[in-house]
Amino acid sequence: MTSSSGALLREPSFRINKYRRFCLVLTIVFLILSVLGLLLSWLSPIHAPLKPGLDFTGGTAIQVERICSPSCASFSMEELRKTLPANAVVQTLDAGKAISVRTVALSPAKSGEIVESLNRVLGPIQASDTQINTIGPLLGSQLLRSSLLALIVSLAGIAIYISLRYARLYAAMALMCLIHDVILTSGIFAWLGLLAGVEVDSLFVVALLTIAGYSVNDTVVIFDRIREQQQVLPDLTVEDQVDRAVAGTLKRSFYTITSTILPIIALIFFGGDSLYWFAVALLTGVLIGGWSSIGLIPPLLPLLGGKLPSKSSTDNPELVA
Amino acid sequence: MTKSQGWLALILALAIGSVLVLRSLPLSLGLDLRGGSQLTLLIKPAGAIKKIEPNKLEAVKDVLERRVNGLGVSEATVTSSGEDKIVVQLPGVQDPRKAAEVLGTTAMLEFRAQKPDTEQEMTGLMKLKRLLVAKLDQLVGRDKKGPDVDKSLNELLKSLNLNSPEGASEQQQLEAILTDTNRRIVSLFEAPAFTGTHLIDAGRQQQPNSQAWEVTLRFDRIGGDEFAALTKSIAGTNRLLGIMLDGNSISEASVGPQFATAGITGGSASITGQFTAEQARNLEVQLRGGALPLPVEIIENRSVGPTLGAENVRNSLVAAVLGIALVGFFMIVIYRVPGFVAVLALCLYALFNLAIYALIPVTLTLPGIAGFILSVGMAVDANILIFERTKEELQDGNSLFRSVEAGFSRAFSSIFDGHLTTLISCAALGWLGTGLVRGFAITLAVGVLLSLFTALTCSRTLLRLVLSYPALRKPEFFLGSPSHP
Numbered sequence: 177m178t179s180s181s182g183a184l185l186r187e188p189s190f191r192i193n194k195y196r197r198f199c200l201v202l203t204i205v206f207l208i209l210s211v212l213g214l215l216l217s218w219l220s221p222i223h224a225p226l227k228p229g230l231d232f233t234g235g236t237a238i239q240v241e242r243i244c245s246p247s248c249a250s251f252s253m254e255e256l257r258k259t260l261p262a263n264a265v266v267q268t269l270d271a272g273k274a275i276s277v278r279t280v281a282l283s284p285a286k287s288g289e290i291v292e293s294l295n296r297v298l299g300p301i302q303a304s305d306t307q308i309n310t311i312g313p314l315l316g317s318q319l320l321r322s323s324l325l326a327l328i329v330s331l332a333g334i335a336i337y338i339s340l341r342y343a344r345l346y347a348a349m350a351l352m353c354l355i356h357d358v359i360l361t362s363g364i365f366a367w368l369g370l371l372a373g374v375e376v377d378s379l380f381v382v383a384l385l386t387i388a389g390y391s392v393n394d395t396v397v398i399f400d401r402i403r404e405q406q407q408v409l410p411d412l413t414v415e416d417q418v419d420r421a422v423a424g425t426l427k428r429s430f431y432t433i434t435s436t437i438l439p440i441i442a443l444i445f446f447g448g449d450s451l452y453w454f455a456v457a458l459l460t461g462v463l464i465g466g467w468s469s470i471g472l473i474p475p476l477l478p479l480l481g482g483k484l485p486s487k488s489s490t491d492n493p494e495l496v497a
Numbered sequence: 498m499t500k501s502q503g504w505l506a507l508i509l510a511l512a513i514g515s516v517l518v519l520r521s522l523p524l525s526l527g528l529d530l531r532g533g534s535q536l537t538l539l540i541k542p543a544g545a546i547k548k549i550e551p552n553k554l555e556a557v558k559d560v561l562e563r564r565v566n567g568l569g570v571s572e573a574t575v576t577s578s579g580e581d582k583i584v585v586q587l588p589g590v591q592d593p594r595k596a597a598e599v600l601g602t603t604a605m606l607e608f609r610a611q612k613p614d615t616e617q618e619m620t621g622l623m624k625l626k627r628l629l630v631a632k633l634d635q636l637v638g639r640d641k642k643g644p645d646v647d648k649s650l651n652e653l654l655k656s657l658n659l660n661s662p663e664g665a666s667e668q669q670q671l672e673a674i675l676t677d678t679n680r681r682i683v684s685l686f687e688a689p690a691f692t693g694t695h696l697i698d699a700g701r702q703q704q705p706n707s708q709a710w711e712v713t714l715r716f717d718r719i720g721g722d723e724f725a726a727l728t729k730s731i732a733g734t735n736r737l738l739g740i741m742l743d744g745n746s747i748s749e750a751s752v753g754p755q756f757a758t759a760g761i762t763g764g765s766a767s768i769t770g771q772f773t774a775e776q777a778r779n780l781e782v783q784l785r786g787g788a789l790p791l792p793v794e795i796i797e798n799r800s801v802g803p804t805l806g807a808e809n810v811r812n813s814l815v816a817a818v819l820g821i822a823l824v825g826f827f828m829i830v831i832y833r834v835p836g837f838v839a840v841l842a843l844c845l846y847a848l849f850n851l852a853i854y855a856l857i858p859v860t861l862t863l864p865g866i867a868g869f870i871l872s873v874g875m876a877v878d879a880n881i882l883i884f885e886r887t888k889e890e891l892q893d894g895n896s897l898f899r900s901v902e903a904g905f906s907r908a909f910s911s912i913f914d915g916h917l918t919t920l921i922s923c924a925a926l927g928w929l930g931t932g933l934v935r936g937f938a939i940t941l942a943v944g945v946l947l948s949l950f951t952a953l954t955c956s957r958t959l960l961r962l963v964l965s966y967p968a969l970r971k972p973e974f975f976l977g978s979p980s981h982p
Binding site for chain 2: 183236241281283284285287288291302303304305306307308309310311312314315322323325326327329330333334337338341378379381382385386388389390392393396397400401404424427428431432434435436437438439440441442443445446447448450451454455458
């Protein structure tokens with residue numbers, strides 16, 4: 177740590193704390209909108225903060241692809257319904273080329289019968305394109321429990337790690353930031369569920385956990401920068417420290433977010449139906465995570481007053497060349 | 498520079514090794530990519546057993562494994578999951594109905610003697626059962642030209658004064674009556690004399706002059722003795738020998754008076770229910786595999802057709818290639834020479850990643866591939882942190898070589914922290930998640946660990962190599978955007 181520190185001494189070209197009020201108001205507005213979405217979803221017929229998919233409710237989803245050459249033969253919905261269990265939900269996709277049926281959880285034998293009757297009524301169907309998913313109701317609730325537990329364990333793990341490596345205040349900030357990311361991403365999906373019927377499945381939970389693990393990266397970069405600055409410029413005000421750290425890392429945060437988003441965009445456009453909403457959740461989460469590490473934590477830190485905690489940097493793992 | 502050359506040799510060796518691994522070991526694809534069925538069976542506590550102990554789980558798994566082998570599906574796998582679940586994967590199977598039937602039943606075989614003085618009741622019930630089965634066959638169209646059973650069936654139903662559930666279709670009513678009849682038949686038998694645990698083999702054969710199949714049984718010595726004793730006790734009477742499977746009577750046979758002295762000896766028997774070829778085969782597979790020590794229930798069934806799987810592979814491949822290309826383009830535009838080095842490191846990263854998938858082996862599922870694609874974006878993050886740091890050092894007027902070295906060592910702490918937090922999330926996912934979720938967690942974790950290696954070692958070694966060429970040793974190649982002169 178003897179070499180130059182010119183970059184640290186330079187006046188910051190951008191001061192995030194000038195925009196503190198704007199950032200905080202924006203965050204609060206986003207949070208209110210998200211919580212509103214989750215609440216409305218709870219009050220609506222969905223009866224849950226997010227519209228649960230098959231993975232959580234349990235049930236059977238069958239999707240068949242019709243052979244349409246030259247054009248799809250017409251069929252009667254009436255007749256189709258007669259062959260299905262009483263409260264089955266039928267959906268046509270892809271301009272009638274594909275049919276999906278949702279019912280309560282069925283045995284493999286019953287699902288097979290439904291595929292056969294679909295073939296009779298809508299036929300012919302492309303047998304090798306058929307997809308059957310059955311999740312028992314018991315498994316669904318188990319999955320929900322373990323998903324929530326995984327989320328809590330992962331957030332706690334990250335917070336503990338940061339408090340060990342930096343300081344408890346930073347850990348609390350990072351945890352707040354992560355909870356903010358989870359609430360906002362969930363809020364967007366609550367609105368999507370209300371307005372477009374988008375459901376969340378176990379992949380959504382995976383997306384949330386991935387976001388939690390990833391979005392803390394940008395936050396850590398800023399913490400790391402503050403710690404480094406404190407050694408060179410120990411007498412700066414908190415506000416100045418934070419502003420310098422943000423300005424010094426803004427570009428790299430922007431680039432790392434972009435480089436992570438690019439493959440996700442490829443996934444959204446070319447990854448196929450099964451990964452579409454997963455990729456959308458990742459994209460929203462990464463963007464929100466980027467926002468919270470730049471627009472939420474830095475404006476909040478000076479408000480907490482006092483001095484920023486600093487741990488001696490000698491316990492940093494250093495790469496030995 | 499010898500140390501750097503050592504690294505270079507190591508990286509080259511790893512790259513060649515990876516290519517060789519990938520050429521000899523195929524990547525294993527999950528069922529969502531190759532098509533097939535996955536059944537998850539939940540083991541249910543029964544009787545005195547309230548909690549599934551690991552040895553019970555293992556015992557159930559063994560039985561299921563033998564049954565799966567009997568199904569003749571190539572590359573089928575049976576794995577335990579959690580404390581009380583078994584996952585059966587059947588590649589290429591589109592319709593898991595038969596497998597579900599074979600795997601999902603307990604297959605507890607019991608041999609029972611009919612209770613004394615119930616002959617008359619039994620005769621009536623057996624006749625009713627025959628008629629019901631015939632009528633049901635006609636109703637569902639299995640048997641079109643059977644004899645007219647309506648009259649005698651109706652008479653019998655009336656005489657027995659049976660109540661059928663209101664508002665159900667004729668078929669459902671008759672099925673309900675049949676279930677009840679079966680239950681009554683079973684109640685006319687005594688407690689089991691012995692069970693299928695004494696079975697050593699099962700087979701099947703077509704009955705002479707008939708479409709029907711029978712299932713042959715062979716007992717061990719104790720079973721043979723028990724069977725002889727049982728048959729001896731009812732030989733010559735009108736009492737029947739009942740063979741029950743999971744509490745349902747599948748065959749009722751009379752034993753002729755010639756066996757009254759010694760019973761049926763020889764340690765073998767056959768079940769001559771009216772089996773179809775398929776039913777006989779299923780029963781044979783189940784009996785050979787043995788009865789399940791605890792009942793199971795199929796709680797998850799995921800079946801994907803092979804065309805759909807191939808489409809998933811195509812989609813995710815396109816997304817992966819495009820993702821890498823976009824990131825590569827971005828890096829070269831922003832960072833020029835180091836960007837190019839980062840892209841090389843990224844390609845090595847992808848190669849090593851795939852080789853590790855083949856080696857462990859990691860079964861690639863759709864979410865798994867998504868994890869891989871995502872880790873590509875994260876892998877270059879480390880490079881970005883390093884290069885930005887290098888730029889700063891350059892702007893401070895340091896020499897190129899020194900700036901690059903400082904970039905690597907100064908950026909390390911935040912890179913390390915960032916990777917570790919992602920790993921913490923992966924650990925939570927892998928520990929608590931199942932199936933698909935775990936697949937994602939594993940590929941992301943492998944990716945994150947590898948990216949630490951490639952970003953810090955490969956990029957660094959390659960960059961040093963680049964720096965050894967004077968033509969490339971110009972700061973403007975490293976600064977990229979000339980924002981700070």
